[in-house]
Every structure is written in C-alpha cells, then in structure tokens.
Amino acid sequence: MKRRVLELLSKHGVLIEPDAAxxxxxxxxxxxxxxxxxxISERNSSMIITLGQLQNILSSKNIAEMNQINILTKISKPPMEPKINVLKDITGNSTCIGDINSFVKLFRSRYKTVKKLxxxxxxxxxxxxxxxxxxxxxxxxxxxxxxxxxxxxNGHRLIRLEDEDDSILVLAIKNSPAFSDTIVSDEVIGVIGKVAKKGDMIVADEIIRPDVPVGGGMKKNDSDAWAIFVGDIHVGSDMFLENQWNSFIDWLKTADEAKNVRYMIMPGDLVDGIGIYPEQEDELRIDDIYRQYELLAEYLKEIRDDISIIACPGNHDAVRLAEPQPSLPESxxxxxxxxxxMVGNPAQIELEGRNILIYHGRSIDDWIAAIPGLSYDKPLDVMKEMLRRRHLAPIYGERTAIAPEEKDYLVIEDIPDIFVTGHVHHAGMxxxxxxxxINxxxxxxxTAxxxxxxxxPDPCKAFMVHLGIGKARVVKFT
Ligand SMILES: [Fe+2]
Known part of the structure; x- marks a missing residue:
C-alpha cells in the first residue's frame, strides 16, 4: 500500500516525509x-508534506465548508475563561542600543530565521x-x-545576494520565470540557477519564497467565542466618527449576534496623536495626548466587561515610531x-487556541511603493505578499523606521490563523x-x-471571526 501511495504522490510531484507517509x-x-x-491544491506540488501538515490537513475542514455550519444552534458548552497568551512581543524584551553592530545582528537574525523557513x-x-x-x-x-x-x-534584473560569508550577483533575465516576481530590498530569498562568468554571477531560473505551506487553516475547536477586530479609531481627531462608534458599542451591548463576542482586537492608531502629519493641529478636537488616551479609555469603559480588549500601537500612538513598537507605557x-x-506592534497572541498576528501596517506604504500592482484600496494583496515572504516589513530605509533589535520581530516565523492589519483606513477580509x-x-x-x-477611507466596519470554527463576517455601522 505504501508503495502505491508514494507512487500516486510522486506522479503529481508531491513529496512526503517518511513518518508522514x-x-x-x-x-x-x-x-x-x-x-x-x-x-486538491496546486500548492501541494511545491512542498514536502510533513507529519504535522498531514495531521492538519486530515483533521481540518475547509473554512468555506465550516461557514455553512449554523453555529447559533451548536453552542452547548459554557464559555471558556478569557485567556490571552502573548506568544511574541518586543514589549519588555528590547535590546536596542542603536549602534551599527545592532543592525548587523538584526539582519543576521532575519537571514537565519527566514533561511530556516x-x-x-x-x-x-x-x-x-x-x-x-x-x-x-x-x-x-x-x-x-x-x-x-x-x-x-537591457531590462534584466540584477540582484546582489548576500549570505553570512559572501555575496554574488544574480541575474533574472527579462521575461523569464525568475523575472516575474518583484524582488524587494532586504528580503531573504532562495534562488535556483546556474553559475556564469566563472563563478561571479548566477543566472536565475527560479526565485523561491518561504511562503505558507499547504495544510493550514483552522481546525475546529471547542471555543464558542467570537473575536471582533476594529482598527484605527483615532480618538482626538475632528474626524473621529463618534456617532457610528457609539452605535457599534450599543450593538455590542444589545445585539443577539454580539453576545458571544469575548475579544476585541485593535491594531493601532488608537488615538490621533499630535504632530503626526502636516497641519494635523487644524483637525484635532483634542490637542492633549494624555486627554486623547483618557477619552479612549472612557469609550472603552462603555464596552461590556466580559469582552477582553487587546490593543497595539500604530504610527499615531505615543510610543517610539521604529518597529517593533513596544506597548503603550504605563503613563x-x-x-x-x-x-x-496593551501589546506591542507587531504582536502574536493566542486566544482560545488560535494564533493571531496583530500588526498595525505602517510598512504597507513601502510595499505599495516597491511592488507594481499593489494599491491602498487592496490591502489584502499586500498582506498576502507579507505572508509569501514571511516578513512584515523587510524594506529598510524607506518610510517604515526599523529598530535594530538583536532578534527580528518582524519575521512571520509562526503562521497565524488570523492576521490583522490596519493603517490604510480601508477594510477587507x-x-x-x-x-x-483582515484589514x-x-x-x-x-482627513485633509x-x-x-x-x-x-472605508470606515466603520467591524470584522468578526468565530474562534471555534473560523466562520467570519463583517458588520457595518455607516
Ligand atoms: Fe490610522
């Protein structure tokens, strides 16, 4: 039987590790x-199936299939106690002293981690x-x-590639498969090719990205909780949509479909801040940063006590701008x-067995500038690039300031079940x-x-995910 199984997989170009077989x-x-x-997926053809992936595939249901389940009729267990497990967060772990050697350590950490992937x-x-x-x-x-x-x-692409000991030029010939995908600075890639110019150059046949392997997706668990995602509140701004926000809070208190919401995740720009963009002062209702946060806290007190709120900073918040950003200080x-x-930006957390990656999304500006075809009205396309390259913000020296931490917290080392960003004031799932x-x-x-x-902007949408079965929906308050 094993021989027939291996033959069938091999016929389709799929490899499988021995313990998985x-x-x-x-x-x-x-x-x-x-x-x-x-x-069933073309993605299988480019990966080796491990035991873990196989177990995941065999025990998971397709999200689309899961969405057919009427969860309101299935809830039978008492709710779990809210439990937030922070898996990855710079807060309290910063080693940043800002010298040149720190940057060497940061890029070495990135290289090693993505290489492993x-x-x-x-x-x-x-x-x-x-x-x-x-x-x-x-x-x-x-x-x-x-x-x-x-x-x-001549329109070819020339890439300087470095590892720990050496560097070499890689040529991606125009219109070849290796040319088709944009390369961004400071990302870690794999190359398949042939040596040319007596060892001074490699002509690339293919560029390989770490990507997300086959077999992902939520396996059903016992949770009956929903998590709701609301980004870029911008309290303190004249343009803060207070009436719509209050409608949202009322909905959380009264709507039948909101009664099992037990987590609210806020991916940054909690307040509008001070001096963030030119002439912002003309558009501020509150020009005191402490008062902005006090008012945000008052709004959040209106939210049901049984909802745990997890919030990270964005580029408008009062922490260092360089990423990874630590959580808001105690002040x-x-x-x-x-x-x-309060968690850092980015932060990876676990809620009821679900791995959730929260990132404000400042680097979306740099991704859009670097890759033709990406745009502000399609932030999910940018998020897909982050997942394919397993990095939130690889490009150094553009709009996203990067702090030279010894470990690269912006690598997407563990694949999340849910990945949320904000920043671009668009919306999508x-x-x-x-x-x-989710954006x-x-x-x-x-704003002006x-x-x-x-x-x-595409405002006042709250995205919800059922943590037990992965069902997702959006509620509009416009
Ligand atoms: Fe924002």
Whole structure:
C-alpha cells in the first residue's frame, strides 16, 4: 500500500516525509485520502508534506465548508475563561542600543530565521552557501538576503545576494520565470540557477519564497467565542466618527449576534496623536495626548466587561515610531480598565487556541511603493505578499523606521490563523492558504491629508471571526 501511495504522490510531484507517509498508510483508505485531501491544491506540488501538515490537513475542514455550519444552534458548552497568551512581543524584551553592530545582528537574525523557513521547501533541498555555489557546475540552489536590486539597460534584473560569508550577483533575465516576481530590498530569498562568468554571477531560473505551506487553516475547536477586530479609531481627531462608534458599542451591548463576542482586537492608531502629519493641529478636537488616551479609555469603559480588549500601537500612538513598537507605557496604560491589555506592534497572541498576528501596517506604504500592482484600496494583496515572504516589513530605509533589535520581530516565523492589519483606513477580509486576513477599517472620516492624496477611507466596519470554527463576517455601522 505504501508503495502505491508514494507512487500516486510522486506522479503529481508531491513529496512526503517518511513518518508522514507511515501515518498516512495507517489511515483507512489512504489512496482515497491522497486523491481527495492531498492533491486538491496546486500548492501541494511545491512542498514536502510533513507529519504535522498531514495531521492538519486530515483533521481540518475547509473554512468555506465550516461557514455553512449554523453555529447559533451548536453552542452547548459554557464559555471558556478569557485567556490571552502573548506568544511574541518586543514589549519588555528590547535590546536596542542603536549602534551599527545592532543592525548587523538584526539582519543576521532575519537571514537565519527566514533561511530556516526556506530550507523546508523541497525546491531548496541541498542548498549551498554562496562561496560553495560559485564553484559548482550545473544547477545550484542557494539562500541569501537581497542587498541591492537594479534593472540593467537591457531590462534584466540584477540582484546582489548576500549570505553570512559572501555575496554574488544574480541575474533574472527579462521575461523569464525568475523575472516575474518583484524582488524587494532586504528580503531573504532562495534562488535556483546556474553559475556564469566563472563563478561571479548566477543566472536565475527560479526565485523561491518561504511562503505558507499547504495544510493550514483552522481546525475546529471547542471555543464558542467570537473575536471582533476594529482598527484605527483615532480618538482626538475632528474626524473621529463618534456617532457610528457609539452605535457599534450599543450593538455590542444589545445585539443577539454580539453576545458571544469575548475579544476585541485593535491594531493601532488608537488615538490621533499630535504632530503626526502636516497641519494635523487644524483637525484635532483634542490637542492633549494624555486627554486623547483618557477619552479612549472612557469609550472603552462603555464596552461590556466580559469582552477582553487587546490593543497595539500604530504610527499615531505615543510610543517610539521604529518597529517593533513596544506597548503603550504605563503613563497612558493606567487610564484603562483591567479588561484592556496593551501589546506591542507587531504582536502574536493566542486566544482560545488560535494564533493571531496583530500588526498595525505602517510598512504597507513601502510595499505599495516597491511592488507594481499593489494599491491602498487592496490591502489584502499586500498582506498576502507579507505572508509569501514571511516578513512584515523587510524594506529598510524607506518610510517604515526599523529598530535594530538583536532578534527580528518582524519575521512571520509562526503562521497565524488570523492576521490583522490596519493603517490604510480601508477594510477587507480574505483568506490566503488558510490564514484569515483582515484589514480592520477605521473610525475616522477623510482627513485633509488623505483628501490631498486622493485617499478615500472605508470606515466603520467591524470584522468578526468565530474562534471555534473560523466562520467570519463583517458588520457595518455607516
Ligand atoms: Fe490610522
């Protein structure tokens, strides 16, 4: 049986680790499982299936399928106690002293972490160091960090790739498969290609990204709680949409569909801040940062006590601008009730068995500037790029300030079940390889600065995800 299973997978270009193959063959009807579960996605063809992924695939239901379940008729257990487990957060862990050596450590941490993710890919089996690759004949595979990208006068792309000991130029010939995907500065990529110019250059056949492997997505659990996501409140701004916000709070108190909301996640720009953009002072209702947070705390006191609130800062909030940002300091945190937890930006947390990545999204500006086709009205496309490249903000030296921490907190090391951003004041929800992506709207109408940049917000939408089954929905308060 095992031989037939392996032959069938191999026929479709899918590799499987030995312990995963053994596990598969112990299941009833393994050949049927291969056909109905493992070969349904084109993504399988580019990965090695591990035991963990296989167990995930076999025990998970497709979110679309899960959405058909009427959860209101299924709730039978008493609610779990709210439990917030912070998995990854710079708060209290900063090592940043800002010297040049710290940046070396940051980029080394990024290289090592993303390299580890890349080496899980079948295509990069046997990847060599740059110094070894340049002495090789035939096809070579390597991993490196992009230190420079430029276009030659003939329209080809020339990439300077570095690893810990060496660097080399990689040529992606115009219109070749290796040329099709934009390369951004400081990302870590895999390259398959051939050595040219006596070891001084590699002509790329293919660029490999760490990406999100097959088999993701929420497995059903016992939780009956909903998490609700509301971003970019901007309390203190003249354009804060107070009436709509109050409608939202009333809905949380009274609506039947809100009674099982037990977590509220706020991905930054909690207040409008002071001096954030030119002539902001003309659009501030409150020009005292302490008063802005006091008022936010008053609004949050109106929210039901049984809802745990988790909030991270954004670029309008009163913490350092450089990412990763620590949580709001106690001088502001003291205004809030005990059901409000302040975390850093980004932060990865666990709620009722769900891994949730919260990132304000300042780097979306840099992604849009760097990659043709990305735009402010489609933030989910940007989030997909972050997941594909397993990094929230790889580009150094543009609009997103990066703090030289010894560990790169912006690498997406663990794949989240839910990934939420804000920042662009748009709204959207989608799915990428089982990861639920949310861009969490705003509660601020158009500012003069946004008008000048022809940016129209999409405000007053609250996105909800059922943590037990992954069902998702949006509620509008416009
Ligand atoms: Fe904002």
């Amino acid at each position: 053994d596990f598969l063959c112990r299941q009833p009807n393994p050949l049927e499982l291969v056909e109905t579960q493992l070969l 890349l080496l899980r890919r079948r295509e990069l089996l046997g990847a060599a160091s740059i110094s070894k690759a340049r002495r090789s004949d035939g096809e070579i595979r390597l991993v490196g960090m992009v230190s420079e990208v430029r276009t030659t006068k 502001f945190g003291k205004f809030f009730d005990s059901n409000v937890s 989608g799915d990428y390889r089982g990861v639920i992506m 969490a709207s705003t509660w601020q109408s158009q 600065f946004q008008r000048m940049h022809n940016h129209m």
